[in-house]
Amino acid sequence: MSIRDRIVRRWATLRLSPTARRMRREGLTYLRPVKLMRIEAALRRLKKRRVAGDYLEFGVALGGTAALIAPAARRADATFVGLDVFSTIPPPTSEYDDAKSRERYAVIAAGAATGIGGETYYGYRDDLLDHVEHVLADVGAPVDGTNVRLEKGLFEDSWPTLHVDRVAFAHIDCDWHDPVRYCLDAVAPKLSDGGLIVIDDYHDYAGCRIAVDAFLAENPGFRMVPGANPLIERR
Template sequence: MQAAECGVYRGHSLVACLRIARDLRVPVNFIGLDSFAGLPSLVEEDLKVAPENAPYRNKVLFDDTSFEAVNELVTSAGFADRAKLIRGFFVDTLPTLPETRYDFVNIDCDLYAPHIECLEYFYPKMNAGGIIFFDDYHSRDFPMAKSAIDKFLEDKPETLLHLRFGPEGTNHTKCYIEKL
């Protein structure tokens, strides 16, 4: 099984996915993509919907990580042979990936342009029945994720499915599509 995570940050969800796959005896190889330097610059679509008091309007968020720290986490969890980390912004790194088909992609990249970049790259490379999972669709902090996902899916046959967990909260409903 081939999988990818777009927006690795500190690596905890990547390692969690690898543990679940191991526990279910699903052989998986993950590509983890992240700048490891924080979010890219906002684009016009972000500024249209971003809350006025959002901290990312004035400073870079998620820059409190590093490639080395995430690589150490993946290695110490015993998954060095199952995960390859790729450093850089998606616009630069996605075109360098080897051509392959994917069964699972986790998109957790907060902003408009990165969502579009990831969807344009991975959607046509998904196997039928493959899952694209969206972390930020219902996020009040990053409403541009919903804007990007809705825009991309408007002419696609897949249905966006919602998965709720935990108590009522700001981001306790996630979404996904199953590729037809």
């Protein structure tokens, strides 16, 4: 890591909430401090502007970012829904997914991935859903099946059953082209004025970037606010 990157990391870490710092320290999130900082800033903005709607996360994994989003939903008197297969990530299947995505998936599928800090890779755990329930209870947002919910399954299967009317916040953190595009198409029409979608992997995987760019080109009513994890908002 360059000296500049180290300084940015330190600067961002100092701006994180104690919970966000703990999620990093305990290896419960893949996100760099600057991305966590931007999520927390977005959540504060929604609360301040009293933006109505549900708070969603597509791609929960170990629950590190859900542990920031679910309590923010509670503070805003809103519902949190976290969607994930809670097992091994589905493969990248689009022609737009790059070699990096395919190589990463090949390692995971071969059983050779290692988790954060050398732990077992989360996708190999059979207690992942229970683990995330514990994490959310620990941060004051226990899963109750109503205001705080976890939906296990493919987004494509879960989302049509949820009947979400309005969305204040969505964190789309699912790596590959097809799920990113699916989530954008699902959520954007329901995004409240002032609502925010955070895209995690725009700079990490080409499939994600292509999905977001195509969505924006086809939907001129939305724009991107650039950054480590860009925001999508209504114009």
